[in-house]
Amino acid sequence: MISQSSRHCTVELQALPSRIGQVRRIVSAQLRYWHLDPLIDEAALGVTELLTNVHRHAQPDKLCTVEIELLRDRLTVSVHDHDPRMPTVRSADPFATNGRGLAMIAAVSESWGVRPLGASGKTVWFTLPAPPPAVALPTRPAYGTKPATSKATGPCLHKRPALVRTEGRGGHPRTPARLPAVG
Secondary structure: OEEEEOOEEEEEEEOOHHHHHHHHHHHHHHHHHOOOHHHHHHHHHHHHHHHHHHHHHOOOOOEEEEEEEEEOOEEEEEEEEOOOOOOOOOOOOOOOOOOOHHHHHHHHOOEEEEEEOHHHOEEEEEEEEOOOOOOOOOOOOOOOOOOOEEOOOEEOOOOOOOOOOEEOHHHOEEOOOOOOOOO
8 A cells, every 4th residue: 555645654554575676666656756766775774674574584574664754954864674673783794695785774874773563563753854955046127126236247147057867767867877986
């Protein structure tokens, strides 16, 4: 079931490998809808890691709820499962193919944590800083007022900045890939 209001989305599911990719796409689509494209990669990575942990470790069942919520300048992604055991950050062997999920979430998120819920399980969450809203463009003078003038050129004309947009598959807007940091 998916329920959503303007800044909250909840998905209930069985944490099975086939469903994890589906939830990843749902989270990505919701962030696009909220115009938070820069957060898609980190949020999708984090929700994948949390759902993989539920799939691998949660008992007695794999039922869980994924919630994404945008409050002001912070996106919170959380996964609630029915297993009351607390997860731990492990030190993985350099050649291991698993065991780094929570360390990866810690690396890409602003903060993360676990809320124990007693016998009903736990909620593992992480936050990402949301980009500030788009800067408001200058408004045109109100009807009946005089525009500002410049001695050199006469009336000041305000040009709107060009919007650069890249398209992904299916015509969906995409953010350009980030280059690795040097130094």
